[in-house]
Amino acid sequence: MENWQNMMKTGNAFFEQCAWFDAQFYYQNAISHIETIWPSDPYNIQLLQGWICGMHNLSALFEIQGDLRSALNYLKIPHEHMFSLAQDGNQTESMQLIALKALKITLNPLLEFSQKHPICAPCLKSLQETEDFVYSSQPIIH
Template sequence: MENWQQLMSSGNQHFRDASWMDAQYCYQQAVSLIESKWSHQVDDRELLFAWVAGMHNLAHLYECQNQSEMALHYLKNAHQEVQSLSTNETVCEEVRSSAFQSLSITIPPLLDFAKRYPMCEDCVSALEQTADIIGMRNTAVH
């Protein structure tokens, strides 16, 4: 059985080859393996970052196939999980801190997505406010 790193790598190669179904399969399997490990190792920051990467890979894959709703689904799920973890008192401070730092990884793709596809204005405003709060944005996105 392949590990999640091998599956991500295979998915990336399939993506470069425009083998969309194979890339999707590899990314989804990698995310599933990560989630399985993560459920037993919630304090593992590497799994957090890997999971966000897998979700972003799936979002990019779907966007390349003109499936913007599915792409947004994966971008939003990654962001919402990171946002939730960043304030979750039941996980260790290191994970909360890593999740907080990961907001700078999940917000820009959502804001970029909003430039290309219609998104709820309240959602975009909330993302922009969060970006301002964590100090990752110097100018308004429009």
């Protein structure tokens, strides 16, 4: 079985060749593979980053094809998941901190997308509230 990193690289190669169907196939398989192994190692930052990257790659793929709904969806999935983890009081402090840091990775592409393509007012307001949450949750050094 091919590992998720190789699947992602193969997807990137197909993306560069504008072979959208093949790129999508490899990105989705990489994500599926990560989602299979991640539960047994939930603090693995490499898996987290790979998963977010795969989702963002799918977003770019759909955006370039003009499927803006799907593009936005693939940006929202990791963002909403990280936001949920960051606010979940049942999570360990370490997991909440990981999720908070990951929100910085997921938030900027959403904000950039919203500048290029109009999104609904409630979604935009939610992004602004998330931005406030992310940056107000930073530890203050005295």
